[in-house]
Amino acid sequence: MRHLLSTRGITRDQAVQILDVAEDMADVATREVPRLPVLRGKTVVNLFYEDSTRTRISFEAAAKRLSADVINFSAKGSSVSKGESLKDTAQTLAAMGADAVIIRHQSSGAPEVLARSGWIDAGIVNAGDGTHEHPTQALLDAFTIRRRIHGQAARGKGLEGCRVTIVGDILHSRVARSNVWLLTCLGAQVSLVAPATLMPLAIGEWPVEVDYDLDHALSAGPDVVMMLRIQAERMHDAFFPNAREYSRQWGLDDERLARLPESSMVMHPGPMNRGLEISAGAADSPRSTVREQVANGVSVRMAVLYLLLAGAMEEAA
Amino acid sequence: MSRRILITGAVLADGTPTDILVSDGIVAELGTGLSDAEALAIDGAGLIALPGLVDLHTHLREPGFEHSETVLTGSRAAAAGGFTAVHAMANTSPVADTAGVVEQVQALGEDAGYVTVRPVGAVTIGLAGGQLAEIGAMAQSRAKVRVFSDDGKCVSDAVLMRRALEYVTTFDGVVAQHAQEPRLTEDAQMNEGALSSELGLEGWPAVAEEAIIARDVLLAEHVGARLHVCHVSTAGSVDVVRWAKARGIRVTAEVTPHHLLLTEDLARSYDARFKVNPPLRNQADVEALRAGLADGTIDIIATDHAPHPVEDKDCAWADAAFGMVGLESALSVVQSALIESGILGWADVARVLSRVPAEIGRVAGYDRGIAQGAPANITLVDPAARREFARGDLRGRSANSPYLGMTLPGRVVATIHRGYPTVLDGELRSVQQVAISKGKEGNESRG
Numbered sequence: 001m002r003h004l005l006s007t008r009g010i011t012r013d014q015a016v017q018i019l020d021v022a023e024d025m026a027d028v029a030t031r032e033v034p035r036l037p038v039l040r041g042k043t044v045v046n047l048f049y050e051d052s053t054r055t056r057i058s059f060e061a062a063a064k065r066l067s068a069d070v071i072n073f074s075a076k077g078s079s080v081s082k083g084e085s086l087k088d089t090a091q092t093l094a095a096m097g098a099d100a101v102i103i104r105h106q107s108s109g110a111p112e113v114l115a116r117s118g119w120i121d122a123g124i125v126n127a128g129d130g131t132h133e134h135p136t137q138a139l140l141d142a143f144t145i146r147r148r149i150h151g152q153a154a155r156g157k158g159l160e161g162c163r164v165t166i167v168g169d170i171l172h173s174r175v176a177r178s179n180v181w182l183l184t185c186l187g188a189q190v191s192l193v194a195p196a197t198l199m200p201l202a203i204g205e206w207p208v209e210v211d212y213d214l215d216h217a218l219s220a221g222p223d224v225v226m227m228l229r230i231q232a233e234r235m236h237d238a239f240f241p242n243a244r245e246y247s248r249q250w251g252l253d254d255e256r257l258a259r260l261p262e263s264s265m266v267m268h269p270g271p272m273n274r275g276l277e278i279s280a281g282a283a284d285s286p287r288s289t290v291r292e293q294v295a296n297g298v299s300v301r302m303a304v305l306y307l308l309l310a311g312a313m314e315e316a317a
Numbered sequence: 318m319s320r321r322i323l324i325t326g327a328v329l330a331d332g333t334p335t336d337i338l339v340s341d342g343i344v345a346e347l348g349t350g351l352s353d354a355e356a357l358a359i360d361g362a363g364l365i366a367l368p369g370l371v372d373l374h375t376h377l378r379e380p381g382f383e384h385s386e387t388v389l390t391g392s393r394a395a396a397a398g399g400f401t402a403v404h405a406m407a408n409t410s411p412v413a414d415t416a417g418v419v420e421q422v423q424a425l426g427e428d429a430g431y432v433t434v435r436p437v438g439a440v441t442i443g444l445a446g447g448q449l450a451e452i453g454a455m456a457q458s459r460a461k462v463r464v465f466s467d468d469g470k471c472v473s474d475a476v477l478m479r480r481a482l483e484y485v486t487t488f489d490g491v492v493a494q495h496a497q498e499p500r501l502t503e504d505a506q507m508n509e510g511a512l513s514s515e516l517g518l519e520g521w522p523a524v525a526e527e528a529i530i531a532r533d534v535l536l537a538e539h540v541g542a543r544l545h546v547c548h549v550s551t552a553g554s555v556d557v558v559r560w561a562k563a564r565g566i567r568v569t570a571e572v573t574p575h576h577l578l579l580t581e582d583l584a585r586s587y588d589a590r591f592k593v594n595p596p597l598r599n600q601a602d603v604e605a606l607r608a609g610l611a612d613g614t615i616d617i618i619a620t621d622h623a624p625h626p627v628e629d630k631d632c633a634w635a636d637a638a639f640g641m642v643g644l645e646s647a648l649s650v651v652q653s654a655l656i657e658s659g660i661l662g663w664a665d666v667a668r669v670l671s672r673v674p675a676e677i678g679r680v681a682g683y684d685r686g687i688a689q690g691a692p693a694n695i696t697l698v699d700p701a702a703r704r705e706f707a708r709g710d711l712r713g714r715s716a717n718s719p720y721l722g723m724t725l726p727g728r729v730v731a732t733i734h735r736g737y738p739t740v741l742d743g744e745l746r747s748v749q750q751v752a753i754s755k756g757k758e759g760n761e762s763r764g
Contacts, residue, residue, distance in 0.1 A: 008515065085628065085631075085632055086632055086633055086636075087628075087631050087632065105633065106635075107633035107634060107635040107636055108506075108516055108517035108518050108587075108634065108635065109516065109517075109518070109587030109633060109634045109635075110587075110633040110634075112586070112587045113587050113588075113589075113632070113633055113634070116586070116587075116588075117631075129517070130517050130518075130635065131517035131518075132516060132517030132518075133517070174517060177515070177517065200514030200515075201509055201510060201511070201513070201514050201520060202510050202511035202514055203514065205511045206514075
């Protein structure tokens with residue numbers, strides 16, 4: 001694996017391999033010293049053009065557990081805020097000898113541009129680009145689902161037969177896009193629920209079911225309900241009338257939670273808007289995987305960095 | 318340099334074999350077996366002699382954006398592409414919204430001498446869409462502006478558009494509308510559809526173009542004015558224009574070479590060379606545009622040559638500027654998209670790239686094509702040539718071409734502007750050579 005830019009086009013074998021390596025990495029976390037020496041001497045740069053403390057520290061923890069050196073580069077208060085271009089920043093990082101660059105960027109496709117440009121030779125990991133993709137989030141979601149279903153016997157398995165319902169602002173969600181491609185590739189059936197205004201155009205061409213009615217979607221008893229963060233400001237662009245109406249129609253409240261089967265998982269990529277897209281009761285219920293998702297995020301990102309930076313050595317051997 | 322040029326053994330756009338004797342800036346004689354020992358001889362064997370190409374839509378960037386292009390560098394790019402006249406769009410800095418600016422642009426064009434530069438005047442002051450610019454002053458200036466456009470921006474206010482259509486009628490002008498409903502295209506990055514949804518790029522919906530064209534043709538009908546629609550890009554727009562023409566509305570429409578050849582799929586790479594406004598659409602749109610040209614719904618091809626410096630394209634897609642250069646590649650792209658597919662013949666090319674754009678822009682001397690006594694604006698093209706389009710083929714200041722690395726047919730062998738060569742043997746004449754030739758012809762016409 002040279003880069004991880006998207007889950008679109010990923011093969012089932014590749015996806016299962018990443019998840020299996022992540023299982024190994026999760027085992028490391030249970031050791032007395034949760035650290036592997038495999039990336040010693042490697043330099044990993046967190047290049048974050050958007051604020052995202054959660055994702056950044058997750059990658060940072062992953063890199064450190066693999067003994068890599070980590071440099072955090074935040075656009076705010078840096079040369080970027082003085083007008084430095086992506087190209088110049090990339091060339092600066094290349095000159096410093098970065099082996100991998102984890103990039104979070106507000107523009108869709110920025111990681112792709114970085115990987116293709118020739119400005120820098122490092123492996124590129126997309127940590128969220130605009131409204132395009134967030135592949136490590138989807139990988140950690142798939143990992144979390146697979147573990148809940150298969151437990152210790154998860155290795156080698158996909159998500160065949162698993163029914164996942166993703167609810168919320170699909171249009172602006174890179175998490176939704178990455179999950180649609182990855183989960184369907186792993187064999188899951190994905191349905192999307194949102195008002196028509198927040199559904200991407202030509203959604204009919206995606207390998208998903210589309211439903212506008214959350215109650216209808218929940219009545220099918222999905223194995224996973226994934227709630228997406230909704231930005232209340234969207235109402236100013238007339239995507240929906242106001243937060244109350246959104247919450248009533250598409251929020252996972254206690255009453256809807258109670259109608260779900262006992263085995264259903266409730267997921268959220270965070271940060272949550274409690275009381276808007278998800279009630280406190282749903283967020284804190286035993287069905288909620290929110291905290292597992294955070295822990296699994298580190299394991300999955302360790303796997304990605306390992307495959308990116310140590311994988312080449314394996315291939316050479 | 319001799320004031321006479323003899324082209325032997327060429328074929329006119331309609332297929333007639335002929336020699337062409339150019340003398341004192343005009344086509345002196347046509348026919349076979351012509352001879353003139355003193356004339357500059359051009360072997361036209363295997364070449365097609367087209368009337369000089371006229372571009373109704375060019376961004377020369379001067380004044381204000383000379384790091385992208387100047388009137389001189391853009392004129393050279395135009396000549397290299399076989400053009401003898403271009404219309405310089407008004408979105409310069411300062412905007413071409415006064416007689417002073419349009420006269421300056423025209424004078425720079427005359428100084429360069431490679432092509433006839435016809436300035437386009439802004440419809441509204443500063444392209445701001447608020448108040449009409451001094452259209453009368455520009456029309457009556459030495460530049461004699463006849464085309465008015467806020468191109469780059471849409472005249473979206475319906476009342477202002479109505480008034481502009483009416484007012485330019487006073488001066489036999491035309492409003493060239495950049496049809497883009499602004500609210501529907503806020504932050505728009507590429508064609509809206511399945512691909513924009515997947516790539517997470519903000520969509521530029523077809524309806525934002527079609528709704529403005531529909532409104533404008535009805536306004537033009539209502540006030541009895543003529544309207545020109547810039548860079549039509551969607552199948553729906555072709556339908557609207559076709560309907561308007563059937564109704565007798567005086568509307569003309571243009572399409573760019575890139576919308577006739579390229580599709581939105583190129584955005585998948587996030588390579589900003591393919592970012593353009595209006596955006597590249599899908600294959601069905603490309604086919605509808607070609608059909609629209611074939612049946613006359615679309616009147617002309619115009620390049621929308623839009624130079625940008627490297628740093629404005631070497632970045633994330635959303636951060637990049639819209640636009641691609643197109644003067645040098647236009648004829649080759651037209652040959653590839655239309656001639657080779659049998660949709661147009663060379664006589665049609667002469668119509669859509671010379672006679673009709675000149676007619677819309679009120680540029681004199683192109684109404685009869687290559688004819689005895691007509692001004693000698695001639696483009697000799699070798700249709701049998703094929704080449705990988707490369708950086709060296711770009712002769713302007715900017716290199717933001719979507720065709721680099723593509724193999725394209727045809728090559729401009731010679732361009733003759735007002736009776737003197739600007740391109741010979743496929744090479745641009747130097748600034749000094751053109752200045753000398755131009756001076757001689759200039760003396761001639763004054764004498």
